[in-house]
Amino acid sequence: MxxxxxxxxxxxxxxxxxxxxxxxxxxVSLLKLPVFLDSLGTMLVAVLCGPWIGxxxxxxxxxxxxxxxxxxxxxxxxxxxxxxxxAGLLARAGLFRTPIGAAASGAIIAVTLAFIAVPIRIYLxxxxxxxxxxxxxxxxxxxxxxxxxxxxxTVITANLADKIVTALLVWGIIRGLPQRTASDxxxxxxxxx
Amino acid sequence: MLYRSGVSALHRTGPLTKLALVLxxxxxxxxxxxxxxxxxxxxxxxxxxxxxxxxxMARRLAMLLVPxxxxxxxxxxxxxxxxxxxxxxxxxxxxxxLARALTYFARIALLLTVSLLMVMTTRVNDLARALDQKxxxxxxxxxxxxxxxxxxxxxxxxAAIRDSLQVRGLAARSGLRxxxxxxxxxxxxxxxxxxxxxxxxxxxxxxxxFRALPHRSLLDPLTETPAEVRLRMGLLLASGAQLLVLAL
Numbered sequence: 001m002x003x004x005x006x007x008x009x010x011x012x013x014x015x016x017x018x019x020x021x022x023x024x025x026x027x028v029s030l031l032k033l034p035v036f037l038d039s040l041g042t043m044l045v046a047v048l049c050g051p052w053i054g055x056x057x058x059x060x061x062x063x064x065x066x067x068x069x070x071x072x073x074x075x076x077x078x079x080x081x082x083x084x085x086x087a088g089l090l091a092r093a094g095l096f097r098t099p100i101g102a103a104a105s106g107a108i109i110a111v112t113l114a115f116i117a118v119p120i121r122i123y124l125x126x127x128x129x130x131x132x133x134x135x136x137x138x139x140x141x142x143x144x145x146x147x148x149x150x151x152x153x154t155v156i157t158a159n160l161a162d163k164i165v166t167a168l169l170v171w172g173i174i175r176g177l178p179q180r181t182a183s184d185x186x187x188x189x190x191x192x193x
Numbered sequence: 194m195l196y197r198s199g200v201s202a203l204h205r206t207g208p209l210t211k212l213a214l215v216l217x218x219x220x221x222x223x224x225x226x227x228x229x230x231x232x233x234x235x236x237x238x239x240x241x242x243x244x245x246x247x248x249x250m251a252r253r254l255a256m257l258l259v260p261x262x263x264x265x266x267x268x269x270x271x272x273x274x275x276x277x278x279x280x281x282x283x284x285x286x287x288x289x290x291l292a293r294a295l296t297y298f299a300r301i302a303l304l305l306t307v308s309l310l311m312v313m314t315t316r317v318n319d320l321a322r323a324l325d326q327k328x329x330x331x332x333x334x335x336x337x338x339x340x341x342x343x344x345x346x347x348x349x350x351x352a353a354i355r356d357s358l359q360v361r362g363l364a365a366r367s368g369l370r371x372x373x374x375x376x377x378x379x380x381x382x383x384x385x386x387x388x389x390x391x392x393x394x395x396x397x398x399x400x401x402x403f404r405a406l407p408h409r410s411l412l413d414p415l416t417e418t419p420a421e422v423r424l425r426m427g428l429l430l431a432s433g434a435q436l437l438v439l440a441l
Contacts, residue, residue, distance in 0.1 A: 016343060031372045070257060
């Protein structure tokens with residue numbers, strides 16, 4: 001019988017990552033923190049298992065979330081996939097070895113996801129989504145910025161702090177993993193000794 | 194959860210047929226003008242009302258569409274320069290911008306209405322069963338259902354860790370720095386524990402023969418009438434035709 005692409009252990013970790021993405025939003029609102037942390041599970045899986053598995057974790061998170069919370073989230077599933085893929089590639093490049101590298105990874109992810117989020121936001125939502133960030137878009141368009149430019153600035157601004165905090169938390173989590181657990185995830189060798 | 198239980202025809206329709214309906218709506222967006230899209234959204238809402246989920250759907254739609262609609266009409270109608278402006282009291286508005294806002298609004302309205310119609314009449318477990326039945330590997334169904342079972346456990350465990358940290362002096366009502374510390378102190382043991390458990394959970398699944406065979410047979414398979422299969426094929430063909438029109 002052929003070996004499955006994902007081992008059962010990887011599959012279980014993906015399920016845990018998806019559940020973390022969904023559950024941590026509640027935790028953050030409980031602490032009244034100005035971040036979402038809805039991609040912590042995705043980044044974590046990407047750093048432990050690699051870019052493609054991380055990307056799939058992000059994609060399934062948003063599709064499943066769309067089924068239970070509201071379809072709007074599902075439209076942004078490609079963005080969640082890109083977060084996982086980019087996090088995995090940055091982990092492979094060794095950026096999750098240090099806190100500075102992890103923070104830089106968060107910033108790179110925030111900028112990269114804009115390339116996918118902006119076309120979806122503009123084509124489907126006309127650049128706005130009915131959130132508080134629309135005020136920034138309205139302001140930027142009024143001071144002369146075009147719609148695409150305004151949406152890019154808004155998406156990056158809204159995500160920068162969140163993705164940097166998320167990446168730093170992932171760095172902290174993997175750094176403190178017991179060696180026995182760490183040895184279960186060969187891809188983690190790119191991010192810690 | 195958005196699912197509303199019921200016994201309507203739409204509740205009994207298979208999840209894959211409803212997914213084909215969502216696909217049809219998605220392929221309509223780039224082709225049809227705003228009035229057609231809004232009429233189709235109205236039809237979907239009427240279908241929801243017939244399935245006795247009309248009020249719940251309307252409430253959810255209002256929650257999602259009112260802020261987006263307002264933002265669209267303000268940004269595109271009054272702020273972005275779009276063709277010649279016309280005065281409206283002390284303000285100028287752009288008729289072309291308003292028309293564009295209406296198109297965006299109609300697209301969102303149709304996609305949201307049809308998606309809600311599917312989501313509110315379909316259990317996630319039924320979708321997983323339907324995918325199983327179509328021969329998708331057990332892993333796909335596992336990824337759809339397992340996270341939902343894990344979410345409550347994570348929330349409970351996070352609450353327990355928070356309580357124990359608060360007993361030791363870390364309070365959620367402190368300043369931002371203290372709350373960030375509390376977040377870190379809550380997350381680290383919680384997530385590390387879950388990663389460590391992944392191996393045990395995987396062994397338990399394998400011990401039960403999970404993925405022993407490439408496909409699972411279901412004890413209670415979903416039944417489909419020939420009419421439903423034909424309907425699904427029709428929806429898929431119509432979606433394909435719209436994509437063809439778009440490509441030409």
